[in-house]
Amino acid sequence: MLLNSVSSGISIILIIPLLASVGIDVGDNSTNSGAVKYIVDFSESVGVQLNFALVLCLYLVVIIFMASLSFVSSVVTTALTQSFIIDLRNEVNRSLFYAQWQYINGQYLSDFIRLLTGQINRVGSCLNSLLSLISSLILVCVYVVFAMLVSVELTALALLCALLLAAALLPINKRIHKSGGVGLSANIDIQRSIYDNVNSLKIIKSFAAEEQYLARMMRSNTVLESQLVRLAKFNALTRWVNLVGAAVIFTVLFYSSFQWLNLPIANLLVILFIFSRLMPQVSGIQNTIQRLIHQAPTFEDLMRRLAELNQWSEKFNITSSHDAPTFRKKIEIKGLSYQYADKSVYAFSGIDACIQCNETVAIVGRSGAGKSTLADILSGLLPQTSGEIWIDDVLLSDDNRLAWRPKVAYVTQEVFLFHDTVRANLDWVTNGKVCSDDDLWRALKLAAADGFVRSLPHGLETIIGDRGIKLSGGERQRLALARALLSDPDVLILDEATSALDNKNEQLIRDALVALDGQLTILIIAHNEATIEHVQNRIVLV
Ligand SMILES: Nc1ncnc2c1ncn2[C@@H]1O[C@H](COP(=O)(O)OP(=O)(O)OP(=O)(O)O)[C@@H](O)[C@H]1O
Ligand SMILES: [Mg+2]
Incomplete structure (x- = not known):
């Protein structure tokens, strides 16, 4: 200059x-x-x-x-x-x-x-x-x-x-x-x-x-x-x-x-x-x-x-020295409460529960009782306002919450899909691990989604449209479930994940979940009693 x-x-x-x-x-x-x-x-x-x-x-x-x-x-x-x-x-x-x-x-x-x-x-x-x-x-x-x-x-x-x-x-x-x-x-x-x-x-x-x-x-x-x-x-x-x-x-x-x-x-x-x-x-x-x-x-x-x-940064990251808690025995919830910052009342308070490893547990309660909020906390997305969560003998805290998150697969009612192929929508959750066609079809079968994916014009290579708009609501939910299973989680959380399915497909998924019983820990949130009738253990929110 x-x-x-x-x-x-x-x-x-x-x-x-x-x-x-x-x-x-x-x-x-x-x-x-x-x-x-x-x-x-x-x-x-x-x-x-x-x-x-x-x-x-x-x-x-x-x-x-x-x-x-x-x-x-x-x-x-x-x-x-x-x-x-x-x-x-x-x-x-x-x-x-x-x-x-x-x-x-x-x-x-x-x-x-x-x-x-x-x-x-x-x-x-x-x-x-x-x-x-x-x-x-x-x-x-x-x-x-x-x-x-x-x-x-x-x-x-x-x-x-x-x-x-x-x-x-x-x-x-x-x-x-x-x-x-x-x-x-x-x-x-x-x-x-x-x-x-x-x-x-x-x-x-x-x-x-x-x-x-x-x-x-x-x-x-x-x-x-x-x-x-x-x-x-x-x-x-x-x-x-x-x-x-x-x-x-x-x-x-x-x-x-x-x-x-x-x-x-x-x-x-x-x-x-x-x-x-x-x-x-x-x-x-x-x-x-x-x-x-x-x-x-x-x-x-x-x-x-x-x-x-930056002020709201999680202050730690996934590559930090804090390992994810290992989950082999149980998750203990002690006096758990949560209050949203802009709300004067608690979403829920004083929850005590114990979830054994590889068991299926239903979280039930009226609409607005705090079921999704509890699922957010258990998946490591939200920190509780008070109370404790122990995973085996490790306290879930700010130090290990981010590392814990990939161990939990979370399927919600709003399904996140993007404008790409079925394959691309599934295999990004494996964290770089190569995923064979057999792995994909196994997960799709477990989620009762293999039938409709086979009938798509290009099978796994079919583009499913923006937010999966070219699929039905039920098909989107089954894809999301297959994706969750593909990530090989310790805990699978289903928050009204089967609510858009017809009886036949819901029965298929229920059968799949029953088959998975004992292989991983499953938390199911569902208003429909039929979805959780096979589940004995329940966390009841009032
Ligand atoms: N992002 C948010 N900010 C403020 N308050 C919220 C937020 N999300 C939920 N809430 C409030 O927290 C309470 C519990 O909500 P939550 O979504 O956990 O209920 P739920 O049991 O999952 O209900 P539903 O069965 O209808 O899905 C409700 O009173 C709700 O209004
Ligand atoms: Mg909810």
């Missing part, structure tokens, strides 16, 4: 000898000050006579050097910005993955999508602006130094005028920051609407509620639009002030150099040329500063979110 700016300054100063070589008054060398004197002295000391052709060649060399530097600098700036964006996205992603479930549970998930996409890109483009701002500032400083070499008085006068101009624009910046904040809120609203709308397209259409949802979207769009127009207005006003200001400075400089300073015409031309190149830079700097001020709330929000995620 500095090299580029210095070359640019030299290229301008070279105009003086150039003008001299075509016969324009550059003043007597003895009366010349600064740069002109240095250039002439230097050329004389190396025994070279500055003539028209030589100065033109010099000018060309400097310009080519400048253009090459600017090429390198724009490539480096882009590389820096992109690597900053990728690093930041990785960091936010990692913090999100390792944030505690109790924190994520209470958040608007669309906020994380916004954070990881548009918001990080906007912060990245701010870095780009910041780098170009630094480069412009260096250029301005170098121009000012070169201008000083030509005439100190005139440059000081111009600087004074420029400072007055910048001060006049200060109040606008405050308004721009406020407008950036309002724009960010509108953006958050828009993203939330998009997320809700895309997730509920089917239900919106079935209730014919399209217009209602479009109206919500329109409201946020209008707020955002008005903020963007406001910003454009501020930018235009700044440009207006700069243009008028530049004209005033130009007039003042011209007048003073003639009336008081008696500068040679070539020096005056060079100074005016420097300022004519300086003014767009100054105007660009102000626009960049305004863009940065407008984006400041976006940056602040991102940093606040990142700090919040």
